[in-house]
Every structure is written in C-alpha cells, then in structure tokens.
Amino acid sequence: MYDLLKGLRVVEGAAFVAAPTCALYLAQMGAEVIRFDNIGGGPDFRRWPLAPSGESLYWEALNKGKKSVAIDLSSPRGREIAQALAAAPGEQGGLFVTNFPVEGFLSYEKLSALRSDLICMRVMGWADGSQGMDYTINAALGLPLMTGPADDPRPVNHVLAAWDLLTGAYGAFALVSALLARTRDGKGREIRLPLSDVGAATMANLGFVAEALDTGRQRPRMGNDVFGAFGRDFTTKDGVKLMVLAITPKQWSKALDALAINPQVAALEAELGVSFATDEGLRFAHRDRLGAIFDAAFAVRTAAELTPAFDAGGVTWGSYQALENALDDTRLYKGNPVFETVKGPSGMSYPTPGAMGSIPQDDRLPVQPAPRLGQHTDEVLADVLGLPSTEIGRLHDAGVVG
Incomplete structure (x- = not known):
C-alpha cells in the first residue's frame, strides 16, 4: 500500500x-x-x-x-x-x-x-x-x-x-x-x-491481427513453443521439466555454452547454410531440429547439474512448479x-x-x-x-x- x-x-x-x-x-x-x-x-x-x-x-x-x-x-x-x-x-x-x-x-x-x-x-x-x-x-x-x-x-x-x-x-x-x-x-x-x-x-497491439490478415488464417497451435523465437519445455535426466528461452543473441549463446552443444549447433548451421546467432526467427523456423539437440543434452544431465550452470552462465530459464511449491519461493x-x-x-x-x-x-x-x-x-x-x-x-x- x-x-x-x-x-x-x-x-x-x-x-x-x-x-x-x-x-x-x-x-x-x-x-x-x-x-x-x-x-x-x-x-x-x-x-x-x-x-x-x-x-x-x-x-x-x-x-x-x-x-x-x-x-x-x-x-x-x-x-x-x-x-x-x-x-x-x-x-x-x-x-x-x-x-x-x-x-x-x-x-x-x-x-x-x-x-x-x-x-x-x-x-x-x-x-x-x-x-x-x-x-x-x-x-x-x-x-x-x-x-x-x-x-x-x-x-x-x-x-x-x-x-x-x-x-x-x-x-x-x-x-x-x-x-x-x-x-x-x-x-x-x-x-x-x-x-x-x-x-x-x-x-492488434501484439501483431495477431496483421498476421492473420497477411496469412489468411490465425496462428496455429504449437504446444509450449514460443512463437517467433526458440523456447519450450525440456525434460532433464531425472524427469524435471524446465522452461528455457533464447530470444536475444546473448541468451542464445549462453544456453549453448551451458549445455555444451556449440559443435552440434554449428554442424546444423553448416548443413542448413544459416546462422542462428543473431536471428531468432531462424531459430524458430528450425526449432524441431534444434529441439532435438537440446533434448539430447537435457536427457544426460540432472536438474541439480543444469540449474546452477544456467544461473552461472546467465541462461534464461524457469522451473515448472505447483503453486504450493511456489509459496516457498523467495x-x-x-x-x-x-x-x-x-x-x-x-x-x-x-x-x-x-x-x-x-x-x-x-x-x-x-x-x-x-x-x-x-x-x-x-x-x-x-x-x-x-x-x-x-x-x-x-x-x-x-x-x-x-
């Protein structure tokens, strides 16, 4: 008050x-x-x-x-x-x-x-x-x-x-x-x-109206994928679901570093003839291929291993938790x-x-x-x-x- x-x-x-x-x-x-x-x-x-x-x-x-x-x-x-x-x-x-x-x-x-x-x-x-x-x-x-x-x-x-x-x-x-x-x-x-x-x-303020007029239809549903960027939920080795988001170039590079997947992403860029470093739209367009690389990296690491590394590296992430657990979140x-x-x-x-x-x-x-x-x-x-x-x-x- x-x-x-x-x-x-x-x-x-x-x-x-x-x-x-x-x-x-x-x-x-x-x-x-x-x-x-x-x-x-x-x-x-x-x-x-x-x-x-x-x-x-x-x-x-x-x-x-x-x-x-x-x-x-x-x-x-x-x-x-x-x-x-x-x-x-x-x-x-x-x-x-x-x-x-x-x-x-x-x-x-x-x-x-x-x-x-x-x-x-x-x-x-x-x-x-x-x-x-x-x-x-x-x-x-x-x-x-x-x-x-x-x-x-x-x-x-x-x-x-x-x-x-x-x-x-x-x-x-x-x-x-x-x-x-x-x-x-x-x-x-x-x-x-x-x-x-x-x-x-x-x-209209968020661009939904212009988008529908341009494409002739409203945006399709896409689960937990973040529209126009790279971000969705991933599951760790011990079954914990985390939301990871990479919109800015810094967020993208920090996520690759923390997950140690720079070589795999570089290989995909070479195959496709693109660079994901500064174009969030390209990350969204190729989210299925990128998601598979991220999925593999999450699958071999526990949440206890990943979350401190994310925090130290400046990765944008969040954990899925029930409200009763959120009540203990400082x-x-x-x-x-x-x-x-x-x-x-x-x-x-x-x-x-x-x-x-x-x-x-x-x-x-x-x-x-x-x-x-x-x-x-x-x-x-x-x-x-x-x-x-x-x-x-x-x-x-x-x-x-x-």
Whole structure:
C-alpha cells in the first residue's frame, strides 16, 4: 500500500473481476474506496474458492482495503442512496467504478444530473451492451484455438482471466487520466470500457491481427513453443521439466555454452547454410531440429547439474512448479515485501499483496484486509452523505441498509 492517491474517494458498485480489480488497484495506491453491495451480498459474494468457514476467498481477495456498504438496491430509497454515494460532493470525490448497465438507475445521465463533473468508469462485456465475460470474449477472439498441443484440435481455455485483469488495470489508468483532465477543464466524463475492445485492441497491439490478415488464417497451435523465437519445455535426466528461452543473441549463446552443444549447433548451421546467432526467427523456423539437440543434452544431465550452470552462465530459464511449491519461493512469496500475512474476514491468514509496484523512495504502508459485508455502512452514510444517526436508524429499521 502507498498513499500516492491519498484523499481521493472512489465509489464502487460492481461485481466479478474487472471493475473490482480497477478499484482495488486505486485502493492500493491510497484512494479511499467505498464499495456498495446488496444486503446479503451481490452475485460474486459466494464465489469459489471458499474458506473452511464458507466465506468467499475470491470476494475477500478482490476487496482488500475497501470500505463496505450494504444497501437494498431493489428499493427506491436504496437506489437513491447508491446514486448519492456515487455523486457525493467533495473536490476529491465524484469518481465511480461500475459494471452496471449503461441504462438504468446508475446511468451516467442520472448520476451526472446529481454531479456534473462526475467521472464514471463503466466496465462492459461488449460495446453494444450485450453480456460478455472473460471466457466468452476470449473464445470469440480465437485464442483457445491457438492454445494447447499441436495435435489436439479441441479449444483450450486459459485459466487466467486475462481480459478481466487487463481491463481492470486499464480502467484504473483511464480513470486517473480523466481525473487529471478534470483538474484542468472541470469536466465530468463517462469512460465505457468493454472487455471486447480491450481484447481486440490487445490482439492488434501484439501483431495477431496483421498476421492473420497477411496469412489468411490465425496462428496455429504449437504446444509450449514460443512463437517467433526458440523456447519450450525440456525434460532433464531425472524427469524435471524446465522452461528455457533464447530470444536475444546473448541468451542464445549462453544456453549453448551451458549445455555444451556449440559443435552440434554449428554442424546444423553448416548443413542448413544459416546462422542462428543473431536471428531468432531462424531459430524458430528450425526449432524441431534444434529441439532435438537440446533434448539430447537435457536427457544426460540432472536438474541439480543444469540449474546452477544456467544461473552461472546467465541462461534464461524457469522451473515448472505447483503453486504450493511456489509459496516457498523467495522470489515470489516467501519474504517478498509485496506480501504481508493478513487475516481476512474468512478467518484465514495468508500472504496478502499490497501494491504490485515498489517505490524505493516511499515507505510501504500496511496491507489492509477486506471488510466484512456492510461493515462501514453507518460510517459512510454519516461521513459521506451527512445523514444523522436518527435517519440511519430509520433506514436500518426499514431494511434499506444493512
């Protein structure tokens, strides 16, 4: 946690991954994030994985450091409160993150009528307003047909919700950009950010679109081979799988030296009339022949022999390991200053991240746990909306807030 955004008030009315991730990143940089949910929780409040207590570790993880307000969003008064929170006064307020539909009680038209300089980050599925989630957008973009073994035609969905996460990160960037513009021109804005546009634009940014137009088809699946360079998994003598990658000339030469296969590669170069030293594309084009040389070198060496030699020689490599083993990896979790052991509402204590970027010039602030659902309802209604305790009590009695 850092306090770069200290003083900003962001209100979140959202569920699932993309929009809550956007607000999470803002909270980790110091913004006060107030999330409102339905009394009893929204559609993501019980999503797996679950703690032994039955609480959602998913919800807990995405809502660290936020304040929680519980409202009956089906009631007219509850909807009025949600609107008032999104458009609450204050120079550093008027920032709203949501994935509610474009039309409805949280439309920009209705909210901007309450506060003209409101900035709304609205995460969507498809730009036309139709429903879309990470896995359906991913399927439409063709990536599951590029992923997996080369000899298996079945689509393979990646387990990482990449478009959700990219959308959340871009959303935080776009919201802060709009805020900077508001300091200059005083204008409010609605930013509509569909997962479909994030996915389609990213595919174009990475060259997939131009490639498909040029070749007339999307990239074929090729297992674990790295496209356009030399890299894939190899198995050592003792059965350990390692990922080795050689993109730059230095990475290539270091790998050949560590594996002592310079003569074999030189012989292949002479046979083919090519030089692999500076052309990663040639390495990719002849990856099957090169892979056989690498396979033979790995097959006669154990992981204990290879990995120190790789490290000493500057080879780019990584080991395949299960997450439970990664938890003991000092480069990832154990001892990593990004993480603190924090106890959440679920009752579990585990490594919990603050801001992913480290700022050497600033001190890290303690990582804050997720709230209990509705934990800050009274505080927010009093401090942000200025409601007296008698009115808050009446709202509780009427079941409007919880």
